[in-house]
Amino acid sequence: MIRTLQPYEQVVGPIVIGQLRQFARELSGARVVHVNSTRVGGGVAEILSWLIPLMCDLGIEASWEVIEGNDPFFQVTKSFHNGLQGVAVPLSNAMIKTYEETVAENAERLRTSLEEADFVFIHDPQPARLLELCPNRKGKWIWRCHIDASHPHRKIWKYLQSKVEGYDASIFSMPEFAQKLPHPQFLIAPSIDPLSEKNCPLPPREIASTLQRHNIPEDLPILAQISRFDRFKDPIGVIEAFKILAEVLDVRLIMAGGGATDDPEGAAVLEEVQDAAQGNSRIHVLLLPSDAHRTINALQRASTIVLQKSLQEGFGLTVTEAMWKGKPVIGGNVGGIRLQVHNYHTGFLVNTPEGAALRMRELLHRPELISRMGETAKFFVKDNFLLTRHLREYLTLMLALRHGMADHLFAA
Amino acid sequence: MGQDFDNAGQSIFRVKDCALITRMAGISSVMSLREMHERLQVCPLESLYHHFCETQIRPSFDDPEFRNDFAIWASKWLGDRVLAERLGILNPYSLDNLSFLRDRLVEIVEVRINENPQAAWYPASEEFRFMQAATVIFDTEQTLVSVADLLEAIPQLSASSVYYHFVEARRRTGGRLDDFSAWLKDLPEETKALEQAFAGIDFYFLNLRELKRALVQICWDWNEAEEVPT
Numbered sequence: 001m002i003r004t005l006q007p008y009e010q011v012v013g014p015i016v017i018g019q020l021r022q023f024a025r026e027l028s029g030a031r032v033v034h035v036n037s038t039r040v041g042g043g044v045a046e047i048l049s050w051l052i053p054l055m056c057d058l059g060i061e062a063s064w065e066v067i068e069g070n071d072p073f074f075q076v077t078k079s080f081h082n083g084l085q086g087v088a089v090p091l092s093n094a095m096i097k098t099y100e101e102t103v104a105e106n107a108e109r110l111r112t113s114l115e116e117a118d119f120v121f122i123h124d125p126q127p128a129r130l131l132e133l134c135p136n137r138k139g140k141w142i143w144r145c146h147i148d149a150s151h152p153h154r155k156i157w158k159y160l161q162s163k164v165e166g167y168d169a170s171i172f173s174m175p176e177f178a179q180k181l182p183h184p185q186f187l188i189a190p191s192i193d194p195l196s197e198k199n200c201p202l203p204p205r206e207i208a209s210t211l212q213r214h215n216i217p218e219d220l221p222i223l224a225q226i227s228r229f230d231r232f233k234d235p236i237g238v239i240e241a242f243k244i245l246a247e248v249l250d251v252r253l254i255m256a257g258g259g260a261t262d263d264p265e266g267a268a269v270l271e272e273v274q275d276a277a278q279g280n281s282r283i284h285v286l287l288l289p290s291d292a293h294r295t296i297n298a299l300q301r302a303s304t305i306v307l308q309k310s311l312q313e314g315f316g317l318t319v320t321e322a323m324w325k326g327k328p329v330i331g332g333n334v335g336g337i338r339l340q341v342h343n344y345h346t347g348f349l350v351n352t353p354e355g356a357a358l359r360m361r362e363l364l365h366r367p368e369l370i371s372r373m374g375e376t377a378k379f380f381v382k383d384n385f386l387l388t389r390h391l392r393e394y395l396t397l398m399l400a401l402r403h404g405m406a407d408h409l410f411a412a
Numbered sequence: 413m414g415q416d417f418d419n420a421g422q423s424i425f426r427v428k429d430c431a432l433i434t435r436m437a438g439i440s441s442v443m444s445l446r447e448m449h450e451r452l453q454v455c456p457l458e459s460l461y462h463h464f465c466e467t468q469i470r471p472s473f474d475d476p477e478f479r480n481d482f483a484i485w486a487s488k489w490l491g492d493r494v495l496a497e498r499l500g501i502l503n504p505y506s507l508d509n510l511s512f513l514r515d516r517l518v519e520i521v522e523v524r525i526n527e528n529p530q531a532a533w534y535p536a537s538e539e540f541r542f543m544q545a546a547t548v549i550f551d552t553e554q555t556l557v558s559v560a561d562l563l564e565a566i567p568q569l570s571a572s573s574v575y576y577h578f579v580e581a582r583r584r585t586g587g588r589l590d591d592f593s594a595w596l597k598d599l600p601e602e603t604k605a606l607e608q609a610f611a612g613i614d615f616y617f618l619n620l621r622e623l624k625r626a627l628v629q630i631c632w633d634w635n636e637a638e639e640v641p642t
Contacts, residue, residue, distance in 0.1 A: 015568070015570045016570070019429055019431075019570055019572070022429065022550050022552060022553075023431065023548070023550060025550075026550075175436060175541040175543060176539075176541070178436045178541075184435050184436075185435055185436040186433055186434065186435045187434045187435060187436070187543070188433075392431055393431070393433055395431075396431040396432070396433040396546075396548045397433050399548045400433050400546040400548060403548075405546060406546065407458055407544070407545075407546055407547065408546075408547050408549065409546065409547070409548055409549070410548075410549050410550070410551075411548050411549065411550040
């Protein structure tokens, strides 16, 4: 599908789209390459799937490359990911060798396009080493960290720091995540695509048939946490919260998630979730394929309250998605969730399963609060967390780098 | 600036727009009032401008209790309401330059530390992180040549264009004027009342949506007054 900016006018208005076109004039023809580690699954792949075509629609020659690796490589990069999120993970010489060799193999394949590009965006730690393997680079290289790196495990960060400090700039989702680096560190929050299959409006019959297909009766209020099966998302904590709530209220819980090709721990966590849910017919655990966007959309819309009780979170795009659908969110008091969920306005921030149970109970007793919070949440996302804002910030960043980082600069 | 002249020497207004990209200011974050006192003396002036003036164009949730980030930090994370109120009333646009703003901030913090020296070491529950922003400006290619053009254009401006011409302009124009008023002064038409109406907007306490509404209201009022038969 060829995606253009024109349909977004209906959502954000012509002024916003006109601004983007004017901003992009100077960047017309610029070669921009994004590199990450998976084409499907996870927020980064989703962002790139709309960002690339829209950049192209603005006249930028944007492309998307994915580094390839085997299981041992992704085990190592998952360790990097966990280490950046503060987990004390080992880092052996064998792990470093696996990582460096795999990235070197990828560099052979990607070097020409990366060295020729005007701007290269390297997403997360997996491809970070590509910079040192492209010595003849012409353009600006930017490391985009999507992870909550506020308290990284020291050993992992020391190693990764040596790979990213040579970049021209880095981008973090929140100021709390920024690290000491010898280059400018920009702040750009992620966003969602309001017209994607995951976020577009759905007819009620499609929502009903999705529930039917997954054997979820519509007899009770539905609570849902829909995100990857990952310990940092605290799925077991959500089930605990549900069990506390179920002692006093009749509700259903959907725990749905897909896997990402760069996440080897997903299967083990899913098993833990299935064990915790066993014997309770009101908990529906669904493993969804990575392209089940409309199903996720329908499940979020069918929910009365959406949870994202993460213990660590880069940004929490599932929170944004739920808010865009007018749902109050009960979210973990961490990372980017704190940018989105505001107590008594768009949902509640919680720290424990008990806290989540308490807030769900409060909301279920006050339906007027659910609809008011949902409305506020949708409005807030429209203003701040849609892809048009995100795209504008990428354009601004490229212009700022091109003009040598002056505080005030005039684009041609 | 929005002001320019055409070949015939007529003053024209070029409508501009802008976008900001925020970045870390490159100095350590602050956990206590004592640390704040130290960092305020060395932080870039650009960072003070960001935390006082660019709060208007940043994504925000609702009407904040205080307009500048230092007052918000003192209230929300340091739990010092007295300090928050003293910082909150600071209006950067009433000071001649950002160095004076720095001096005032340092002085307010010093007074507070003297009042309660022990409290200077109390840890805040969240760090204050110094940031700053780069502003990228572009020409929308829309030009205005008369008051009527301006009144027609204002309701169509983007929020960031309103910010650039009405708020950010104070920094660029020595007389701390908005771009519209600066341009109106050059027109042969009688626009004093319009300039006064613009000058009467207490924009520091408005978000951009409210500011645009106030500007549009002035345009409507002016148009109505002009249409009244004499």
